[in-house]
Amino acid sequence: MPSTDLLTAARLAEIEELATGSPDPASLAADVVRAVDEGRIADPDDTGHALLLAARILEQAGDLADALALATRAIAEQPQHDVRARSMRGGLLLRLGRDEEGLAELTALRPRLESDPDATHLVDELAHAGRAETALEWITGALDAILERKQHGSEDAQDEAAAMVYGLAQRRHELREEMGLPHDHYDHLADRLDAAAGRVLNSLADSPATLLFWPRPEYDALLVRWPALGDTYPPGWDEHRAQVEQALVTAAEQGATDLGVVAGSVAGLATFAEQEGGDPTDPDTLDDYADALSEAAPTPWPPGRNDACWCGSGSKYKKCCRPRSRG
């Protein structure tokens, strides 16, 4: 690249793409470092990111020692990005055989797993450095601590906890899969959160974006009448409404608006499936049924904190599904 180019965020992203399969990754990394040295990073806030990008390119090319120097420099340049940079530095130290320093760097970051979504980088680094067992122990410890806090904490603490559980549970699930471990209860939680989020995200294609919900008596009757729905729904109603709430929270976090729930009934589903010639236990039939119900009046979500909960419990939202289901 010409030496006078300003490196914009878009150009940095392009370089990141180019780096994979580049015949000369070292010179690509050197170009980025030179731009930093010459003050040619368009947004000074990207300086740490640029250095880490160069470090990553060198790492992938097998030059761990120079990657370590750049990661160390990135930490000094931009302390606010330190979780990524420090995770990378810790991982590189481990892979260079400097175990004590590497573990010290990563152990210092460990508490961040409970509050900082970026901290899952340290799990990646541990796993990459052949320390998957440690990574698993830390991530499980973080989940235990968050879920414990969720039981007893303030509403704000609960909201923060909910935002973390999804990401940690997914990352842990991947890790255990790579390790060839069987599903445990957190893996089932990860699968449920993922399925619930997937269902609501699918339904976002429609407007209004509504999710099918079964009031308590209907839920119990539903699973008795069509036991095969046990593959689609969790065994208990509490878990069902928690799943619906969690999926809506996830969708809202991803920017979805116009969210709502529609209440299904066993008799309604039976009639609908018969009219449509569909199988009531087929998820597609359930989606179509939800769409049909949405044409009436979906219950908008979320309710106000002091309003009646959408689940029909009769309690205020802030005392019912809002706190209990985040996570």
Ligand SMILES: [Zn+2]
């Ligand atoms: Zn799974």
Ligand SMILES: [Zn+2]
């Ligand atoms: Zn509720």
